[in-house]
Amino acid sequence: MAGALFADLPGSSSGTGWWTDPDSSGIGTETIVNGVSQHSFSIERAQLDKDEYFLFSGMVPNTLNMTVSAGAIVTGSFDFMGGMQANTDSSGTGVIQQSSFDESSSGTPTVATTTDPLNGVGNVGTIEEGGGALSGIYLSEISFNLANNLRALPALGYDTAISISAGKCDVTGTINAYFEDDSLYDKFIRSSDTSLSFTLTDQAGNYYTFLFPKVRYESDTVNAGGQDADVMEVLNFRSIYHAGTGGVIKITKSEPLA
Numbered sequence: 611m612a613g614a615l616f617a618d619l620p621g622s623s624s625g626t627g628w629w630t631d632p633d634s635s636g637i638g639t640e641t642i643v644n645g646v647s648q649h650s651f652s653i654e655r656a657q658l659d660k661d662e663y664f665l666f667s668g669m670v671p672n673t674l675n676m677t678v679s680a681g682a683i684v685t686g687s688f689d690f691m692g693g694m695q696a697n698t699d700s701s702g703t704g705v706i707q708q709s710s711f712d713e714s715s716s717g718t719p720t721v722a723t724t725t726d727p728l729n730g731v732g733n734v735g736t737i738e739e740g741g742g743a744l745s746g747i748y749l750s751e752i753s754f755n756l757a758n759n760l761r762a763l764p765a766l767g768y769d770t771a772i773s774i775s776a777g778k779c780d781v782t783g784t785i786n787a788y789f790e791d792d793s794l795y796d797k798f799i800r801s802s803d804t805s806l807s808f809t810l811t812d813q814a815g816n817y818y819t820f821l822f823p824k825v826r827y828e829s830d831t832v833n834a835g836g837q838d839a840d841v842m843e844v845l846n847f848r849s850i851y852h853a854g855t856g857g858v859i860k861i862t863k864s865e866p867l868a
Contacts, residue, residue, distance in 0.1 A: 639864045643857035644756070644779045653690070654701065661699050668693025670774045672760045676820075677753040684728040684810060691760045694770045728810050735809035735817065739794070747790050750842070752808060754783030754820070756859060781822065781849035781858045789832055789841040798830035798845065806847065819862040823852035 652667045669692035676686040730751075737744045737752070759777025783806075787794065797804055806825050811817035825847045833842050849858040 638866075639862060641860060641862045643855055643860045644781075645857065646776075648774070648776055650693075650774075651690075653692075656701065663698045663701055665696045665698060666690075666692050666694075667696075668770075668774070670758075670760055670776075672758050674756040675753070677751065678730050678734065678808065678810070679751045680730050680749075682730050684730060684733070691762055691774055693774075726812065728812060733810050733812055735811045735819075736807075737809075738805070738807045740797075740804045747794065748788045749785060750788065751786040752783065752806075754781060754822070756781050779858060782828075783822070783825075783847050783849070785843075785845045785847065787843045787845070789843040794827070794843065794845060795830050795832065798827035801826060803850070814866065816865040817863070821855070821860040821862070822847070822849040822858070823855040823860060824850045824858075826850060 648670060650667075651669045651671075652665060653669050654666070655664045656662070657664075669690040671688055672691045673689040674686065675689075676684070678684050737749065739747075757780045759780060761775050761777065762771035763773045763775060765772045785794075785806075796802075803824055803826060805821070805823050807819060807821040809817055809819045827845045827847050829844075829846045831844045833844065835842070851858055
């Protein structure tokens with residue numbers, strides 16, 4: 611995971627920014643909840659062997675996808691919707707051409723981090739369901755998708771969108787579990803509200819916790835694959851607005867302060 615990039619983007623899509631709470635032990639903890647303000651970025655891609663730089667401005671985060679699978683590297687992706695693209699023969703350290711929804715007019719590109727990727731073996735911490743640690747039920751995978759449902763606004767006489775409009779923040783996900791009992795299935799049948807969270811941590815003490823404070827299971831399929839196959843329970847969930855949290859997803863990050 612590119613920690614620095616990831617730290618910036620959810621704040622941009624939520625609009626409230628990271629809220630910092632350093633403690634006496636020298637650990638900085640920051641939280642963020644999805645919001646309504648919109649921010650945009652400039653993104654630069656370089657072909658260094660040809661000295662060609664592709665600058666994309668007015669880029670607004672649209673979706674975030676993340677998958678944590680047993681025995682695999684944690685994967686994730688961001689999708690953007692933007693204003694314009696330009697080619698240059700040097701890095702964008704000078705003035706960046708603005709659109710009406712690009713809040714940054716200049717700056718030096720942020721270098722990508724060199725941190726190690728997280729994985730679904732040694733970097734998965736606590737998994738909670740219903741406010742407590744998931745006990746007796748084991749997951750093979752958990753994934754989620756956050757969509758801001760952006761839409762570009764084209765206009766006569768303009769070769770780029772005049773603005774980007776946002777829709778409802780929609781958060782859905784999937785749990786793949788080894789079927790043990792009917793505890794999760796019962797919540798699906800009863801349309802019971804519950805909560806989900808999982809933590810990813812590294813050896814240096816940095817971690818991210820993803821909390822879905824109020825979810826409902828929209829489907830629950832128990833698959834008996836056949837002989838010599840495990841019975842799997844696949845649950846699709848949707849995160850619903852939680853008044854106490856003030857949103858549908860809350861992300862907490864913590865890192866030792868230098």
